[in-house]
Amino acid sequence: MNINPQCCVVATLLLSAAVPGGARARSLPTGPVSAFEGRVSIGAEVIATIGEEDETAFFNYTDYEHNTLRMFRVGLSAEWRALERVNLVAEVRSEDLDAVRPYAAYVRVRPWRSVAFDVQAGRIPPTFGSFGRRTYAFDNPLIGYPLAHQYLTSLRPDAIPNTVDDLLFMRGRGWQVTYPAGSPEPAPGLPILSAFRWDTGVQAHWRGKRLEATGAITNGTLSDPQVGDNNSGKQFAGRIAAHPVAGLVIGGSASHGEWLDRSVTALVPQSPGTFVQRALGADFEYSRDYWIVRTEVVWSRWTLPFAATGTYDDLDALAMWIEGRYRITPRIFLAARADTLGFSKIADSSGRLVDWDAEVARFEVDAGYYVQRNLMLRLAVQHNDRDGGRVLTKTFVSGQVAYWF
Amino acid sequence: MVLARRWAFGVGRWARGTDLYNKVAILIGLIALSAMLRFDGSSSAANGTIRGRVELRPPPQDLVRRPNPGDVGMPAAHGPTDRRRSVVYLDPAPRAAFDFREEPRARMDQKDEAFVPHVLAIVAGTLVDFPNNDETYHNVFSLSKPKPFDLGRYAAGSSKAVRFDRPGIVRVFCDIHAHMSAFILVFSHRYFAVTDTEGRYRLDNVPPGTYNVVAWNEGTGEDTRKAVVPEAGGDVELNFALGRSPATPSRQ
Numbered sequence: 001m002n003i004n005p006q007c008c009v010v011a012t013l014l015l016s017a018a019v020p021g022g023a024r025a026r027s028l029p030t031g032p033v034s035a036f037e038g039r040v041s042i043g044a045e046v047i048a049t050i051g052e053e054d055e056t057a058f059f060n061y062t063d064y065e066h067n068t069l070r071m072f073r074v075g076l077s078a079e080w081r082a083l084e085r086v087n088l089v090a091e092v093r094s095e096d097l098d099a100v101r102p103y104a105a106y107v108r109v110r111p112w113r114s115v116a117f118d119v120q121a122g123r124i125p126p127t128f129g130s131f132g133r134r135t136y137a138f139d140n141p142l143i144g145y146p147l148a149h150q151y152l153t154s155l156r157p158d159a160i161p162n163t164v165d166d167l168l169f170m171r172g173r174g175w176q177v178t179y180p181a182g183s184p185e186p187a188p189g190l191p192i193l194s195a196f197r198w199d200t201g202v203q204a205h206w207r208g209k210r211l212e213a214t215g216a217i218t219n220g221t222l223s224d225p226q227v228g229d230n231n232s233g234k235q236f237a238g239r240i241a242a243h244p245v246a247g248l249v250i251g252g253s254a255s256h257g258e259w260l261d262r263s264v265t266a267l268v269p270q271s272p273g274t275f276v277q278r279a280l281g282a283d284f285e286y287s288r289d290y291w292i293v294r295t296e297v298v299w300s301r302w303t304l305p306f307a308a309t310g311t312y313d314d315l316d317a318l319a320m321w322i323e324g325r326y327r328i329t330p331r332i333f334l335a336a337r338a339d340t341l342g343f344s345k346i347a348d349s350s351g352r353l354v355d356w357d358a359e360v361a362r363f364e365v366d367a368g369y370y371v372q373r374n375l376m377l378r379l380a381v382q383h384n385d386r387d388g389g390r391v392l393t394k395t396f397v398s399g400q401v402a403y404w405f
Numbered sequence: 406m407v408l409a410r411r412w413a414f415g416v417g418r419w420a421r422g423t424d425l426y427n428k429v430a431i432l433i434g435l436i437a438l439s440a441m442l443r444f445d446g447s448s449s450a451a452n453g454t455i456r457g458r459v460e461l462r463p464p465p466q467d468l469v470r471r472p473n474p475g476d477v478g479m480p481a482a483h484g485p486t487d488r489r490r491s492v493v494y495l496d497p498a499p500r501a502a503f504d505f506r507e508e509p510r511a512r513m514d515q516k517d518e519a520f521v522p523h524v525l526a527i528v529a530g531t532l533v534d535f536p537n538n539d540e541t542y543h544n545v546f547s548l549s550k551p552k553p554f555d556l557g558r559y560a561a562g563s564s565k566a567v568r569f570d571r572p573g574i575v576r577v578f579c580d581i582h583a584h585m586s587a588f589i590l591v592f593s594h595r596y597f598a599v600t601d602t603e604g605r606y607r608l609d610n611v612p613p614g615t616y617n618v619v620a621w622n623e624g625t626g627e628d629t630r631k632a633v634v635p636e637a638g639g640d641v642e643l644n645f646a647l648g649r650s651p652a653t654p655s656r657q
Binding site: 091 | 466467468469470471472473474475476477478479481540541542546547548553554555557558559560561576578580583584586
């Protein structure tokens with residue numbers, strides 16, 4: 001196993017600061033840092049994940065081309081309560097000591113004091129589904145991410161196939177996709193919903209006693225969140241969630257937005273006008289005693305043009321996962337997730353119906369140990385099966401140290 | 406001394422079935438035992454009071470919520486966390502302090518996403534109730550060595566209890582709400598007090614003697630000072646200043 005040296009150094013430092021349990025453990029902050037009489041609060045998260053390299057199967061690569069099972073991530077978040085009902089919220093992240101990227105940067109306004117209605121503008125948290133807002137180590141019970149949020153399909157916003165055969169040639173190769181039309185550089189494909197970038201726009205949220213609703217207009221789409229607008233089209237997304245009893249959340253989401261870059265739509269001779277990503281989702285969470293169970297289903301449809309023929313087709317993907325966590329003792333927990341990602345069929349040049357991308361299934365089991373309230377060790381075994389690409393099946397073992405305050 | 410009391414209790418039961426001569430003999434024995442207890446220094450006849458004030462420099466701020474950019478709306482305001490409370494206790498305590506006959510019970514509420522009280526001081530063996538008075542789930546737990554526990558998630562109106570048998574400091578959290586935390590200080594004796602909002606404390610019924618008095622606060626650490634309770638009893642005033650101050654060295 002080839003180990004990422006950055007992760008080893010960070011893991012060793014964190015553990016040496018905390019494991020003795022005495023005075024040294026107290027040297028790590030346990031809560032957020034605050035200033036200006038509590039008006040500014042600052043939190044941080046440091047995650048070092050140690051696992052084997054995966055430069056043949058690319059099962060866990062993200063749209064920033066990092067392996068989630070072999071990553072060193074630092075995040076810094078801050079909230080400034082500028083006025084009684086106006087907050088500024090920001091988060092920056094760096095993965096594998098790459099460039100620091102703004103993950104969140106928005107202003108939150110509560111217009112009426114007595115109504116739980118908020119408007120947020122800027123780089124805002126995802127509206128669709130539930131997992132996208134809880135990608136933090138303390139909220140994600142496993143090291144890995146659900147396939148829908150991380151696995152790269154063979155679609156690119158800035159390059160398109162000439163024919164269906166070009167598309168099918170890229171089945172199971174989402175980590176490095178090339179197409180003859182558009183950008184000639186190989187680049188990662190798109191996930192169904194990106195968990196590593198947040199979109200830019202305006203979001204409104206209302207919360208009642210048993211019901212909450214969120215709506216947003218943003219520049220990008222679920223699979224390709226943007227800071228600027230790359231196609232003059234906006235995405236509309238909404239979610240309604242019910243909390244009938246404590247511990248139970250049932251949510252439904254929908255979104256509609258243009259996903260292709262304008263540099264590509266200009267190449268299509270008989271453009272239908274818009275190429276959209278539509279998505280529907282349902283999420284469910286129930287927790288009680290020492291259990292949490294969550295499940296989510298996401299269906300997505302992209303309208304994809306073919307440059308040579310000028311035709312276009314609807315490509316569907318369906319992702320489903322169920323995850324659970326059980327705390328065995330105050331310090332030890334077990335978690336597991338079963339995950340599938342499937343694709344609709346399309347006819348190739350010989351008329352044979354083929355899935356437009358390779359189906360993937362994943363099962364992951366984690367065991368976690370809390371060294372202290374905000375310092376956690378995890379060990380994961382993740383098995384992947386894929387119906388195409390260079391590698392059809394692969395099992396990964398990874399370990400993680402996560403610390404936050 | 407506990408053994409002596411148990412002996413006396415047993416003798417008392419036995420005496421119900423004996424004649425007058427033996428009862429007189431036992432009575433004399435009990436008087437002698439009572440004299441021993443007085444000699445032991447645990448009699449309340451000349452006991453004193455140690456009282457004073459714990460000043461915190463700087464005064465601690467309320468706990469703030471960790472910024473969570475993933476919140477799609479403004480999070481609900483949580484109740485205040487009273488971090489001004491300190492605990493003052495004798496270390497070590499007089500021997501008589503270790504004799505409890507009652508089964509103590511205490512309570513730490515979960516209300517408005519805060520533990521109330523934020524600091525609880527109890528004797529070892531106390532059963533502490535953790536009622537959930539919010540409309541959301543809470544999950545009270547602790548990883549502290551004296552009493553690691555996890556009550557799991559339970560809804561409004563429910564309550565679970567934990568018995569704290571070992572002395573020490575137990576830090577309590579909620580697994581769902583990261584800004585919720587509290588301290589339970591478990592003592593093997595009863596000579597302790599939690600300060601009021603002004604920092605005032607009072608330790609009553611302290612037998613004459615010289616004691617180490619410790620003042621503890623979660624934010625500023627602790628300080629130990631000597632107090633002498635005279636044979637005649639009476640009040641002894643002892644003030645503390647915890648935190649960053651050159652005039653009052655702290656063990657922090």
